Amino acid sequence: MEALLTQILNEVKDTNLRLSKVEQNQLHLETRFDALEQRQLALETRFDALEQRQLALETRFDALEQKQTSMDKKLDMIYEQTANLVEFRTEVNIKLDHLTNRLDTVEAVTKENLYDLTKLKLAK
Secondary structure (H helix, E strand, C coil): CHHHHHHHHHHHHHHHHHHHHHHHHHHHHHHHHHHHHHHHHHHHHHHHHHHHHHHHHHHHHHHHHHHHHHHHHHHHHHHHHHHHHHHHHHHHHHHHHHHHHHHHHHHHHHHHHHHHHHHHHHHC
16 A cells, blocks of 8 residues: 555656646746737837828828929919910911011002102102
8 A cells, every 4th residue: 555655646746746847837938928928019019100100101192292283283374374375476476477567568658659749749
């Protein structure tokens, strides 16, 4: 019976030893898990910072898009005004050419009239 008790005692000691190792391993795992949680929290903090920077960049990008749209509208207005000015210049040049032609005609008629007046005066 004593042998049986010794065997049971040895098994209990072995079980206690194994349980102690399991507890040590569990503590080691808990420590590693805590470290992993800390790293995860650090990553989440960095991710939040990245999200904030992305939002800031999106805001700046939206502002740039609005400025570009405004500049495009202004450029369209400049094109339109330039086209109007070119059309106006063309019309003015045509009218000036027409006036020049009429003035040349008036000048020629006036010249003829002066010759005729001179002839009439000499004929008197």
